[in-house]
Amino acid sequence: MAAGVPVETGPDRADRTLWESASAGDESAFTELFERHAQAVWNHAYRLTGSWASAEDLTSNTFLIAWRKRADVQLVRDSALPWLYTVAGNLARTEHRGARRRLRLLKKTPEPPVVPDHADTVAAQLDGEQRLRQVIEAVRSLPRSQRQVVELCLLGDLPIADAAALLDVAEVTVRSHISRARAQLRALLQEEK
Amino acid sequence: MTDFGLPPRRALPEEVRDRMRATLQEEMRQTRRGGRWVFVAAAAVVLLVVGAVSVTQLIKPSGAPAAGGTSPASGIDRCWSAVEAAGKTSEVPARTEWAVSYTEARGDDSVFAVQAAGVPFFCETTLTSVTVSDPHAALAYAPDGKTALVLYTASGLAAGITDPAAYQAMDLYTGDLGATMSTVATTGQFSAFTGLDPAKTQLSSWGRQDATSEKAGEYVGQAGLLPPPPPPLVTLADRRAADRRSPAGVALDECLAKAPEKLTNANAYSPGVLLQDGRYQVVLGKAGLDAVACTSQPDPAKPENTLYRLYSNTFTGQSVPVRRLSVQPIGIDDPPLAFVGIVPDDTTKLAADVGVGQPVYADVAGGTFGMWLPAGAKPPAGDGMAWVKSENAAGTPSFNGWIPFM
Numbered sequence: 150m151a152a153g154v155p156v157e158t159g160p161d162r163a164d165r166t167l168w169e170s171a172s173a174g175d176e177s178a179f180t181e182l183f184e185r186h187a188q189a190v191w192n193h194a195y196r197l198t199g200s201w202a203s204a205e206d207l208t209s210n211t212f213l214i215a216w217r218k219r220a221d222v223q224l225v226r227d228s229a230l231p232w233l234y235t236v237a238g239n240l241a242r243t244e245h246r247g248a249r250r251r252l253r254l255l256k257k258t259p260e261p262p263v264v265p266d267h268a269d270t271v272a273a274q275l276d277g278e279q280r281l282r283q284v285i286e287a288v289r290s291l292p293r294s295q296r297q298v299v300e301l302c303l304l305g306d307l308p309i310a311d312a313a314a315l316l317d318v319a320e321v322t323v324r325s326h327i328s329r330a331r332a333q334l335r336a337l338l339q340e341e342k
Numbered sequence: 343m344t345d346f347g348l349p350p351r352r353a354l355p356e357e358v359r360d361r362m363r364a365t366l367q368e369e370m371r372q373t374r375r376g377g378r379w380v381f382v383a384a385a386a387v388v389l390l391v392v393g394a395v396s397v398t399q400l401i402k403p404s405g406a407p408a409a410g411g412t413s414p415a416s417g418i419d420r421c422w423s424a425v426e427a428a429g430k431t432s433e434v435p436a437r438t439e440w441a442v443s444y445t446e447a448r449g450d451d452s453v454f455a456v457q458a459a460g461v462p463f464f465c466e467t468t469l470t471s472v473t474v475s476d477p478h479a480a481l482a483y484a485p486d487g488k489t490a491l492v493l494y495t496a497s498g499l500a501a502g503i504t505d506p507a508a509y510q511a512m513d514l515y516t517g518d519l520g521a522t523m524s525t526v527a528t529t530g531q532f533s534a535f536t537g538l539d540p541a542k543t544q545l546s547s548w549g550r551q552d553a554t555s556e557k558a559g560e561y562v563g564q565a566g567l568l569p570p571p572p573p574p575l576v577t578l579a580d581r582r583a584a585d586r587r588s589p590a591g592v593a594l595d596e597c598l599a600k601a602p603e604k605l606t607n608a609n610a611y612s613p614g615v616l617l618q619d620g621r622y623q624v625v626l627g628k629a630g631l632d633a634v635a636c637t638s639q640p641d642p643a644k645p646e647n648t649l650y651r652l653y654s655n656t657f658t659g660q661s662v663p664v665r666r667l668s669v670q671p672i673g674i675d676d677p678p679l680a681f682v683g684i685v686p687d688d689t690t691k692l693a694a695d696v697g698v699g700q701p702v703y704a705d706v707a708g709g710t711f712g713m714w715l716p717a718g719a720k721p722p723a724g725d726g727m728a729w730v731k732s733e734n735a736a737g738t739p740s741f742n743g744w745i746p747f748m
Contacts, residue, residue, distance in 0.1 A: 176370045183366055188354035191362075195352075200727060202744050206665070209362045213369050217447075221525060282726070 164229040172220045179219065182229055183212050189305075190233050196304040197241040199282040211237045231315040234305045238297075242289075287337040295330040298323050303330070418442055418454050421465035424472035424578040433575060434477055435459040443527045448535040450607060450630050451497055455531040462531050464493045464501040469610035469629055470581040473574050475501070482569035489547055489565035493533075493574060494540040498604060501533035502547075504565065509549030512565070516543045523550070539604050544568070583609040584629070590616035590707065593625040597636035601652035605634060614710025617680055621648065624669060624680045626710035633684045633710065635667045639677070655684065664692070664711075664732050664741040679719070681728070682712035683745070688734045695729040696747070697722040706732075721747040 162181070170178035190211055194204035214236050215222075215229075222232060288299050301312040302323065309327075313320040422437045435458035443455040443462070454465045463477040473495050481490035481503070488505040489512070500514055504526055512524050512532045522534040526549075536545070547565040586595045590613035598608045605611070611627030611634060623638045633655040641647040653669050666683035685692060687709040693701040694713070697720040704713040711732070721727055728747040733739045 179370070180363070180366070183363065184359075187359055187362060191354050191358070192351040200744070200746065202727070203746060205358055205362065209365050212362065212366050216366065216369055 163227050165224050165227050168219065168222075168224050168229055171216075179216055182215075186230055186233055187212070189230060190237055193234055193305045194237050194241070196281065197238060197285065197300065199285050203241075207237055207240050210240055214240075226311050226314050228311060230305070231301060231307055231311045234301055234307065235315065238300045283338060284334070287334050290337065291330055291333060295326045295333070298326040299330045299334070302327055417445075417452075417467070418456070418465065420467050420472055420580070421454060421456075421474055424465075424576050424580055425474055427578060427580070428576040430575055434463070434474070435461060443529045443531050446533065446535075450610075450632065451499065451535060453499055453501060453533045453535075455501070455527060455529065455533060457529050457531075462492070462503055462529055464531070464533065466493065466495055466497070466499050466501075468497060469607045470583055471577065471579045471607075473578075474576040476572055476575035479572035479575075481572065484547065484568050485566035486549075486564070489549070489568065491545065491568045491571040494545070494571050495574075496540065497607065498535060498537045498539065499533060500536050500538075500540075500545055501531070502568065502571070503530045504532060504547075504549065506530045509565075511550035513548040513550065514545045514568075515547070516545050537604060540570075544570070581610075584612040584627075586613055588613055590614065590625055593623060594627050594636060597623075597625055597638055597650055598627070598634075598652065600638075600648075601636055601650040603652035603654075605652060605654070607632075612708050614684075614708035615682065615705045615712035616707075617682070617705070617712050617714055619678045619714060622678050624682060624712060626667070626682055626684075626708070626712060628684060628687075628709045633667060635669045635680075635682050637669060637680075664730055664743075664745055666728075666745050666747070668746075679715040680712060681715050681719075681747070682710065684709055685711050685732045686734070686740045689732045689740055690735045692730055692732040694731075695722045696720070697728075 162178075164182065164185075167178040167182050171182065187208060191204055191208045194207035194211070195201055198204055198207060211233055215233060224232060288296055288304070291299060297316060298312055301307045301315070302309060309320050309323045313323045316323070418440065422440070425431055425434055439458040441457050443457050445452060445454045447453075450469045452467050454467075456463050456465060458477070461477045463475045465475070466473045473493065475493040481492065483490045486508075488508055489502060490504075491500060491502040493499065493501040500522075502512075504512060506526050506528055509526050512526055512534075514522050514524065514534050514536060516536075516538060522536050524532040524534040526532045536543075538545075545568045547568055549565055584591070586592060593616050594611065594613045598605055598611070607629060610629040611632075612629065614626035614628055614633075615624075616626075617624040621638070621640050625636050627634045627636065635653045637651045637653070638648050641649045651670070653667055655665070655667055663686050664683065666681065669680050669682055681694070681696065681704070685706060689706055689709070689711070692704045692706050692711045694704060696702055696715060698716050698718050702713060702716060702719075704711040722729060726747055727744040729744055731739060731742045
């Protein structure tokens with residue numbers, strides 16, 4: 150490398166800088182983005198699907214798509230997370246649509262006889278996952294604009310400003326959607342208790 | 343979201359991170375090679391006929407390299423090999439002048455936008471074939487006088503040229519089938535995997551100014567209806583097509599031919615499991631990373647007829663080696679339900695817990711598994727997941743975990 154050329158080093162490089170390097174073909178920059186955000190996307194994917202196996206698939210595919218699209222996408226603000234969350238959300242919905250009809254039909258089949266099994270020992274864990282699945286179903290029933298902000302800000306814990314920039318709406322609009330969505334989710338989840 | 347009582351976030355296990363990182367690195371490696379394709383040894387090569395296109399046959403001895411080196415040609419070299427095999431090297435610029443403007447891939451289908459001696463042309467490679475556009479053919483332009491299709495292949499790849507000063511992105515669309523956006527390269531070349539059948543569709547296009555935005559207000563010009571492109575210079579089947587002489591292969595052949603959904607590289611899919619219950623049938627196929635399930639059933643409206651449907655694998659990652667393919671129930675009254683999917687190719691046995699109190703064994707063949715669900719089947723843990731364990735002939739497990747049941 151030529152002397153005097155300024156070099157940006159890994160830990161301090163912003164997402165936007167890494168993304169621009171990745172767009173120019175820098176694999177190490179994209180790998181750094183992966184290492185930085187894999188855990189957040191994986192947890193987000195779990196909250197979108199209610200399944201750790203599906204979360205791994207979804208996370209993996211989110212980064213594959215990000216790599217393929219890196220030259221076509223410009224980051225809003227400084228974080229890659231809003232866009233990664235959006236890709237994960239789109240993938241989750243594509244997968245869910247195909248499964249929904251089958252599940253509806255399966256519910257018509259007779260219940261099997263009740264037998265004690267290992268599930269009793271992990272009841273607490275399943276209760277938590279069951280709760281998550283109820284929330285996921287309730288989120289899916291929200292109007293599109295509310296669902297988007299819930300996925301980004303409530304499930305994904307993104308700052309409101311980032312979601313507003315990604316969705317190209319005012320922050321006050323995001324806050325309004327969140328407020329309405331919270332009320333609707335509480336009502337929906339109350340009904341299921 | 344804690345006010346909704348959700349489980350807390352977890353630390354990402356290192357083995358999960360490793361698997362996902364490996365998948366990503368493999369994708370990067372394939373991108374470096376100029377596209378994604380899966381090696382299929384060239385033993386004998388099959389004639390592929392696409393419309394009235396000029397077709398060439400290439401025969402190579404078993405195990406021989408496909409082109410001049412120590413390994414089969416890949417990427418753009420495969421395009422040149424096809425031109426050589428067709429005896430048409432005099433009709434394209436010399437290989438040393440070829441410069442790839444860009445390359446894109448969808449699954450195992452890749453396109454190379456090439457510029458040579460000021461002439462733009464395209465090459466498409468699939469699992470089994472190569473198509474090269476004719477660099478010197480006369481193009482028919484859209485009403486804007488700037489935009490023309492150069493290639494529109496049977497796999498649905500549409501590629502063309504336009505004025506890069508006028509448009510930085512191009513939307514291709516037809517009727518109600520939606521639009522596909524493509525970035526326009528500085529050479530004016532653009533391309534998109536439309537998934538449409540060129541025999542049944544004619545594309546139109548809108549130019550955009552900003553390739554990174556999807557806002558409707560940024561359209562800058564309608565190129566209009568795109569006349570069909572000239573015939574390609576070369577269409578060559580240079581890889582072995584799948585052997586479909588088995589009963590499952592015959593069923594897959596028929597189903598793929600009759601299903602209304604279009605499948606890229608249909609002849610590359612090897613047959614997997616075949617499930618039959620009277621006139622209800624599910625047959626699986628696998629080609630490289632891709633898998634499909636093709637179903638047939640009596641037409642409820644006209645029972646003497648048969649309905650065919652094709653389902654493709656929506657996940658292309660490899661982090662979980664066993665995965666289910668989502669297939670809709672077939673039939674109306676009490677239809678049989680299929681639980682099908684893919685497994686590592688060396689898998690010989692798969693046991694599943696589908697909530698009936700004992701393991702159920704699926705049929706396994708060609709890297710796929712399948713079973714008709716028994717009466718009373720349901721997700722065993724009530725969370726929409728089924729437990730499966732797969733193993734190879736030596737009894738070594740390749741997967742032991744949960745996959746989506748529906």
